[in-house]
Amino acid sequence: MVEVVLDDVRKTFNDGQVVAVDDIDLDIAEGELIVLVGPSGCGKSTTLRCIAGLETPDGGTITFGGHDVTDLPPKDREISMVFQNYALYPSMTVYENMAFGLKMRDADSQRVDEQVRWAAGIMEIGDLLDRYPNQLSGGQQQRVALGRSIVRDPAAFLLDEPLSNLDAKLRSVMRTEIQELQQELDVATVFVTHDQEEAMSMGDRIAVMNAGRIEQVASPEEIYHDPTSLFVADFIGSPAINFLEMTVEGGQLRGEGLEIDLPSGVNEALSKELPGEEVVLGIRPEDLSLTDPGGGLTDLDVQVVEPMGDTKIVYVDFGDRRLNIVMPFDTTVEENETVGIDIAWPNVHFFSPEGPKVCTWGQTTAPSEPAGNRGTLADGSGREDSAAETDGGAASELAGSEASDDVTTDDETANDEPTDSGRAMDERGER
Amino acid sequence: MSHETDTDDLAANTAAGTGTGSAEANRAGLGTGSGRSWRFETARQGLSWETHYKPVLKYVALAILMIWMLFPVYYAFVNSLKTPEMIFTTSLGIPFLTFDPVAFSGRNAWRTMWSAFPFGRYLLATFVVSVGTAGLATVCAVFAAYSFARLEFPLKNSLFVLAVAGFAFPIVLLAIPIFVLLQRIGLLNTYMGMILAFTAFTLPYNIWLLRGFFEDLPENLEESARVDGCTQIGAFFRVILPLSRPAIVSVFIFAFLLAWHNYLMAFIMGSDALHTTLPVALLELRGTFFVRNFHYIMAGTFLTMAIPIVMYMYLQKYLVEGLGSSAGVKG
Amino acid sequence: MATIDRFDRGDRSLGDRILDEYGSLQGILFLLPSLLLLGFIVFYPMIFNGILLSFRQFTLDPSLVNPWVGLENYQYWLFGGGQALFLFSIKMTLLYELVVIPFDLMVALAAALVLNETLPARPLWRGLMLAGYAAPPVAAGLTFAVMEQAASYGVVYNFLNMFFSVPASGGITSNSPWAFWGVVFAKVWRDFGFMYVVFLAGVQSIPKELYEIAKVDGAGPVRRFRHITLPHLRTIIVTVVMIRTIFTIGKVEIPWAVTQGGPVNYTTFLGVAIFKQGFLNWSLGRAAALGMMFSLAIIPLIILWVRTETEDYD
Structure with a gap:
């Protein structure tokens, strides 16, 4: 079995002035597709290049199937790689491009031919073999690049933003195709992207990177519903998560004229973990809901309504923050209308202003309803159900895109790392 | 466009x-x-x-x-077809293509120039020196440029600046020390000496051109080749060189032309009859019975101009790209 | 499926290991032929011979020792017999640069603008425009010298003589203010091609949309040239003027072919002065001393140029 393990990998540039990759630990099981995602300059590509051997780490080790390959040049690593610009050799035909890696390994011509035709068959580029790269469309070049990377039966499959040069439609087709290909090959695969949506839809697990460090490695569901830091919560999800800065005083959450009593479990966690009184609330757009004026937590004016087809995104200003709220498409709401908003409290995350998450309301010991919410409690509970419904809908949608055939790999991951993603999901399901 | x-x-x-x-x-x-x-x-x-x-x-x-632009070329060509007597009767000096049966029956400069003067030998010497220079300079420049563009080694930037600066240094300032040096080691009046000197003069420019070309190639190409099983050097030979042909051809031409054009060093270093190049020969011819040899001089001049002009025309596209990028024109 | 020990490469070749361990060796190795050549042909002679020669009385007879003469060669140019020529030559060189470069610039810019227009068979015209640059300087200079003679075939002389009275004895090339212009004509004809190509590339790189917006805004051709074309070419013009200044200053071929530095020393620019002193009078020591002084003047220019050229890279 060839699994790829990164242990304390560190890479700096400019004589150590720029730290691109800062002590990363990551293991990729055989057959697993892991997505490295993060903003540009977060070190995701450098990490990939370290795995490929195109960069030599300053510290740490990289092992393939238990063998230390840290100092091996790329040619001895038996990996294959797809680049963002495909990097097809312009002076060679498609066939020669695909055969190149095998020829470099002294494969006899019959085997080269077999393998190239096999890979061309899979990628459906059999009729392009005599063309030159500049005679191909972007999508065809992409297929050739993928085909070239699979002819060699690689030990690991590395993809560096391979879809970002394609148009939106082709991109979603290639996404599925890469996933199918990866399952068929059953090799450890690292996919680098800056697109969180791509990451969510493709990865068995996602590693969110920021400033050279991995912020969180987990399944897409867990990353979305249980982010461990402000950064992850902010980076993943579209429309973006809402943040509210508030203070914790005397068991109450205060800010923007609101005073909300905290359940004891939450209060305990907050007072223990927070450095000061400030706390940042992270609320997913689908965890906010609209009520009649006066019927919610507070009353606000609707600024913009964006119909998205299946949903509507409603923007309201809360203090100097603009909140996005995802509502079902048939919600009737007009711009400039005054509405009440309500929050599905169990799904609210509390972050320290410095970044790490302190707790999620619903995951503290006793999930309980907010008590003493000024005069809004009576309606609150009812509306919360509907909020939970929308939430559930979103979750199932996500799970749907992942498809049921991911279940096996999910289990494997769970063995490696008994995270609480499963638990979190269970809780959600129960609710 | x-x-x-x-x-x-x-x-x-x-x-x-x-x-x-x-x-x-x-x-x-x-x-x-x-x-x-x-x-x-x-x-x-x-x-x-x-x-x-x-x-x-x-x-x-x-x-x-x-x-x-074309008049001087035309002038040299038409006058080369005339006899000296005819040239001295041109009105206002604007030559027209008139067919003189006498000129075409054997006194035509293009027939007799080869025996009247050793033009064949001049031509051969010029070709040997130019081709030798172009070949040597291209090989040296390809490796040096790739090294500057992609490989890491100490003092890289300083060496590059030094190499490029060498090109701007006027040849006339180098002529005397080089003359003394080559005389001392016995390379005066040899093709080898001329080729080495011309190569040194043209190299900085060639390195600069090719470095720009290599740097513009996506680095992913070599990386891809390395992942496919090449060493860095292997990637250079198998992937980069084959697709650099246009750049290499234009560097070859540039070096060829530099040697073809050069008068000063050729005059200093190839003073014997065997190593006289066309430009040197032309200025020497002028000094000898100018009037009587007028049509030969014009024929020689046209020959010396026409060969590089034809090369330029043929390779116009490459050269325009090469020259254009050489002055730091980006995008 | 992959075997486990596919990464155990105990058998890596010696070459591979050397390359891995001495990675920077590749770079130096690739550079070696060029470095040797440049060092041997350019830098070594320039530094050692050039400097040492200028302190010697140098003759070519190997049986003679070449006695050290100290600063005598420099003294000759600065205070002695060569002073008049030295000063006059500096003056003429500066004048030459001041006339040739703007002349070059205007012709090249005009040619680039015309050949950027849609024309039938445009590639052919673009190529032919480089005829001068393709021609060897000596051939160009010689052709112009012939055309500038006061004779029936001297077309340039005949043409100029219609407007000015150029002395018939010696024509353009042997009479004092005319000879200078005789050299300039040949120089511009032969050299403007470089600037033309660079400008053509520069003009082509201007986005067409800018002109369309300007047309929509009602800007006429003159304004479009002043407010779009010229600003876009500004950095290119600066670079090219710098290159041409440096590359014109020491060139010998064209003045030599047209006038041989004459009449008397009228067109003996600095490069020509060194050439004449060294290879016609064979006093190499004096020529080297003049060359050293010339170098001192030109090196700051070269440094300036190399800096602007390489700053995009480093």
Whole structure:
């Protein structure tokens, strides 16, 4: 079995002035597709290049199937790689491009031919073999690049933003195709992207990177519903998560004229973990809901309504923050209308202003309803159900895109790392 | 690009009849009705240059430039076909192609120049030196440029600056020390000495051109090749070199022409008959019975000019790209 | 499926290991031929021979020792017999640069603008425009010298003589203010091609949309040239003027072919002065001393140029 393990990998540039990759630990099981995602300059590509051997780490080790390959040049690593610009050799035909890696390994011509035709068959580029790269469309070049990377039966499959040069439609087709290909090959695969949506839809697990460090490695569901830091919560999800800065005083959450009593479990966690009184609330757009004026937590004016087809995104200003709220498409709401908003409290995350998450309301010991919410409690509970419904809908949608055939790999991951993603999901399901 | 302008002119031409201009009209059409006729008026004025003067003027300008550029070449060619006697009867000095049966029956300079003067040997010497220089310079420059573009080694930037600066140093300032050096080691009046010297003069420019070309290639190509199983050097030979042919060809031509053009070093280093190149020979010919040898001199001059001009024409595209990028023109 | 020990490469070749361990060796190795050549042909002679020669009385007879003469060669140019020529030559060189470079610039810019227009068979015209640059300087200079003679075949002389009275004895090339212009004509004809190509590339790189917007805004051709073309070419013009200044200053071929530095020393620019002193009078020591002084003047220019050229890279 060839699994790829990164242990304390560190890479700096400019004589150590720029730290691109800062002590990363990551293991990729055989057959697993892991997505490295993060903003540009977060070190995701450098990490990939370290795995490929195109960069030599300053510290740490990289092992393939238990063998230390840290100092091996790329040619001895038996990996294959797809680049963002495909990097097809312009002076060679498609066939020669695909055969190149095998020829470099002294494969006899019959085997080269077999393998190239096999890979061309899979990628459906059999009729392009005599063309030159500049005679191909972007999508065809992409297929050739993928085909070239699979002819060699690689030990690991590395993809560096391979879809970002394609148009939106082709991109979603290639996404599925890469996933199918990866399952068929059953090799450890690292996919680098800056697109969180791509990451969510493709990865068995996602590693969110920021400033050279991995912020969180987990399944897409867990990353979305249980982010461990402000950064992850902010980076993943579209429309973006809402943040509210508030203070914790005397068991109450205060800010923007609101005073909300905290359940004891939450209060305990907050007072223990927070450095000061400030706390940042992270609320997913689908965890906010609209009520009649006066019927919610507070009353606000609707600024913009964006119909998205299946949903509507409603923007309201809360203090100097603009909140996005995802509502079902048939919600009737007009711009400039005054509405009440309500929050599905169990799904609210509390972050320290410095970044790490302190707790999620619903995951503290006793999930309980907010008590003493000024005069809004009576309606609150009812509306919360509907909020939970929308939430559930979103979750199932996500799970749907992942498809049921991911279940096996999910289990494997769970063995490696008994995270609480499963638990979190269970809780959600129960609710 | 040429196409766009073409259709633009066309649109402007057809539009002129109806009193609208393409872009202006579109914009004016969006305006309110009241201001419309006034806007069309200005639009027509703005276009008069485009529609009336420019199409004529550009041909006039082209004709003037071409006559000016090609006249000396034409002059050398036509005069080479005449006998000295005929040349001295040209009115105003503008030569016309007249066919003199005598000239074509055996006194034609193009037939007799080879025996009257050792033009064959001059030509051979010039070719040997130019081809040798071009070959050596291309090989050296390809490796050095790749090294500067992609490989890491100490003092890289300083060495590059030094190499490029060497090119700007006037050859005449180097002529004396090089002459003394080559004399001491016995390379004066040898092809080897001339080739080495010319190569050294042309190398910095060639390295600079090729480095620019290599740097513009996506680094992913080599990386991809390394992942596919090559060493860095292997990637260079198997992937980069094959696709650098246009750049390498233009560097070869540049080096060839530098050697072909050079008078100063060729005069200093190849002073014996065997190593006299065409430019050196031409200036020597001028000193000997100028009038009697007029047509030979013109024939030699035309020959010396025509060969590189033909090469330039043939490789125009590459050379324009190469020269253009050499002055730091980006994008 | 992959075997486990596919990464155990105990058998890596010696070459591979050397390359891995001495990675920077590749770079140096690739550079070596060029470095040797440049060092041997350019830098070594320039530094050692050039400097040492200028302190010697140098003759070519190997049986003679070449005695050290100290600063005598420098003294000759600065205070002695060569002073008049030295000062006059500096003056003429500066004048030459001041006339040739702007002349070059205007012709090249005009040619680039015309050949950027849509024309039938444009690639052919673009190529032919480089005829001068392709021609060897000596051939160009010689052709112009012939055309500038006061004779029936001297077309340039005949033409100029219609407007000015150029002395018939010696024509353009042997009479004092005319000879200078005789050299300039040949120089511009032969050299403007470089600037032309660079400008053509520069003009082509201007986005067409800018001109379209300007047309929509009602800007005429003159304004479009002043406000779009010229600003876009500004950095290119600066670079090219710098290159041409440096590359014109020491060139010998064209003045030599047209006038041989004459009449008397009228067109003996600095490069020509060194050439004449060294290879016609064979007093290499004096020529080297003049060359050293010339170098001192030109090196700051070269440094300036190299800096602007390489700053995009480093």
